[in-house]
Amino acid sequence: MTIQPDYVKEELLHELSESFCMHNQLPPDLFTRYRIKRGLRNADGTGVLVGASHLGNVHGYILNEGEREPIEGRLTYRGYNVYDLIHGLEQENRFGFEEIGYLLMCGKLPSRRQLAEFQHTIGLERALPDNFTEDMIMRAPSRDIMNKLASATLALYSYDANPDETTVENIMRQGISLMAKFPVIISHAYQAKRRYFDNDSMFLHVPDPNRSTAENILHLIRPTGEFNDDEAKLLDRCLILHAEHGGGNNSSFTVRVTSSSGTDTYSAIAAAVSSLKGPRHGGANLRVVKQFEEMKENIHNWKDETEVGNYLRKILNKEAGDGSGLIYGMGHAIYTLSDPRAVALKKAARPLAEKTGYSDEMDLIELVEKLTPGVFAEIKGSDKPMCANVDMYSGFVYKMLGLPKSLYTPLFATARIVGWMAHRLEEVTTGGKIIRPAYKPVAKNIEYVNIDERNDGPIND
Numbered sequence: 387m388t389i390q391p392d393y394v395k396e397e398l399l400h401e402l403s404e405s406f407c408m409h410n411q412l413p414p415d416l417f418t419r420y421r422i423k424r425g426l427r428n429a430d431g432t433g434v435l436v437g438a439s440h441l442g443n444v445h446g447y448i449l450n451e452g453e454r455e456p457i458e459g460r461l462t463y464r465g466y467n468v469y470d471l472i473h474g475l476e477q478e479n480r481f482g483f484e485e486i487g488y489l490l491m492c493g494k495l496p497s498r499r500q501l502a503e504f505q506h507t508i509g510l511e512r513a514l515p516d517n518f519t520e521d522m523i524m525r526a527p528s529r530d531i532m533n534k535l536a537s538a539t540l541a542l543y544s545y546d547a548n549p550d551e552t553t554v555e556n557i558m559r560q561g562i563s564l565m566a567k568f569p570v571i572i573s574h575a576y577q578a579k580r581r582y583f584d585n586d587s588m589f590l591h592v593p594d595p596n597r598s599t600a601e602n603i604l605h606l607i608r609p610t611g612e613f614n615d616d617e618a619k620l621l622d623r624c625l626i627l628h629a630e631h632g633g634g635n636n637s638s639f640t641v642r643v644t645s646s647s648g649t650d651t652y653s654a655i656a657a658a659v660s661s662l663k664g665p666r667h668g669g670a671n672l673r674v675v676k677q678f679e680e681m682k683e684n685i686h687n688w689k690d691e692t693e694v695g696n697y698l699r700k701i702l703n704k705e706a707g708d709g710s711g712l713i714y715g716m717g718h719a720i721y722t723l724s725d726p727r728a729v730a731l732k733k734a735a736r737p738l739a740e741k742t743g744y745s746d747e748m749d750l751i752e753l754v755e756k757l758t759p760g761v762f763a764e765i766k767g768s769d770k771p772m773c774a775n776v777d778m779y780s781g782f783v784y785k786m787l788g789l790p791k792s793l794y795t796p797l798f799a800t801a802r803i804v805g806w807m808a809h810r811l812e813e814v815t816t817g818g819k820i821i822r823p824a825y826k827p828v829a830k831n832i833e834y835v836n837i838d839e840r841n842d843g844p845i846n847d
């Protein structure tokens with residue numbers, strides 16, 4: 387595969403960008419003057435209420451006399467506490483991701499018969515269409531598996547005999563199919579990346595229809611195809627913890643927005659994958675790992691609070707890290723004292739870190755979690771509580787499971803597909819209105835200028 391040459395000259399780019407910057411400034415007070423709800427947030431930081439949902443409930447604070455009171459985070463799926471769901475599965479020593487998919491998409495926990503039939507259907511649906519891997523993945527491999535997942539999702543439209551119908555039955559059928567196929571797509575896309583970009587060997591294992599999603603992922607990714615039950619159960623729990631997070635998170639809201647226009651399932655889900663890739667959303671799990679790689683290189687003593695604190699100050703001041711000023715894995719739009727998923731992953735990570743020789747790295751992550759709120763308050767002058775989010779520990783767990791970095795965010799998508807599909811079903815059946823907020827127009831009316839009367843500078847006056 388060859389990379390396209392770039393025909394856009396640097397001088398042209400400079401001129402176009404300068405013109406853009408000169409014509410697109412907004413005075414900072416404009417947002418308060420017009421009470422603009424930036425990021426669809428109210429003035430107190432809470433999300434603007436735009437719908438009602440039976441799905442995930444993300445509980446991170448209590449409103450008391452109009453003030454946000456911080457609390458430990460709680461996450462429920464259709465009313466079930468996610469901790470109880472995982473605890474129940476652990477007691478029964480079962481894989482559970484498929485069952486959670488059933489719960490979210492269909493509304494109830496399945497009986498034994500219902501689950502068996504659902505799992506059997508997922509097993510049959512795992513196979514990709516004939517030559518799909520060759521035509522859609524290997525012919526145009528990508529360095530980024532999220533981009534490949536989005537384009538492969540869009541491509542699946544062509545292989546569906548009834549892609550556009552928006553009945554519950556049809557969307558449900560598409561949801562089961564995507565849920566089954568995502569692990570295979572990301573694994574094959576990863577193998578193609580290894581072959582074409584990393585100059586490494588490619589292993590195209592065949593999915594096993596009788597195995598769970600977590601088992602299939604480990605089987606498809608590992609060169610030997612081998613794994614043990616503990617590893618697969620841990621991955622299954624990670625998938626469950628990532629399955630759903632209410633309608634307001636960026637990717638689920640993307641599903642809501644696109645579905646409200648009446649578009650097809652493949653278009654809506656490809657858009658959600660694209661949203662999740664962003665480093666402020668699901669892509670943070672990859673940034674967290676890069677952030678810690680840099681920290682380990684640049685911090686002499688990982689246990690020294692002063693040295694680690696100073697490094698965090700540098701990140702916030704854009705002098706270290708990726709230059710965004712963000713400490714990845716920290717902060718959340720809703721959670722205040724804790725993100726329950728981070729708490730669960732941290733608990734699972736500790737024994738694994740001790741077993742795999744990563745205790746020092748785990749100590750460093752915990753130290754960053756402990757020091758960030760204080761450093762943030764000091765630099766930003768904000769006393770807003772700040773906790774580790776799900777992305778802080780997920781990549782670390784995947785790393786200890788021997789999973790490659792390029793799959794961290796795709797694994798998030800492979801889990802969240804069930805939440806996205808449930809939101810699509812809910813939007814299509816209960817939304818009832820095209821989502822269409824407003825933007826304050828700020829451009830003044832200008833008379834048309836004939837092309838011969840325009841000047842070559844950035845402004846026509």
Ligand SMILES: CC(=O)SCCNC(=O)CCNC(=O)[C@H](O)C(C)(C)COP(=O)(O)OP(=O)(O)OC[C@H]1O[C@@H](n2cnc3c(N)ncnc32)[C@H](O)[C@@H]1OP(=O)(O)O
Pocket residue numbers: 431665666667668670702711712713714715716717718719720770775776777
């Ligand atoms: C699956 C998930 O999507 S979980 C989130 C994964 N993302 C990350 O880990 C990236 C780092 N974290 C962040 O960028 C933010 O905390 C977000 C995007 C998760 C939430 O952002 P918001 O809802 O705007 O959070 P909040 O209202 O508390 O932010 C207040 C301010 O603190 C800043 N802030 C919040 N968290 C961080 C952080 N970790 N590092 C630096 N600054 C931060 C925000 O950018 C915002 O700045 P602004 O007022 O200049 O816009």
Ligand SMILES: O=C([O-])CC(=O)C(=O)O
Pocket residue numbers: 444630631634635636667719775776
């Ligand atoms: O809720 C959010 O804004 C982001 C998040 O944690 C998720 O989607 O899992």
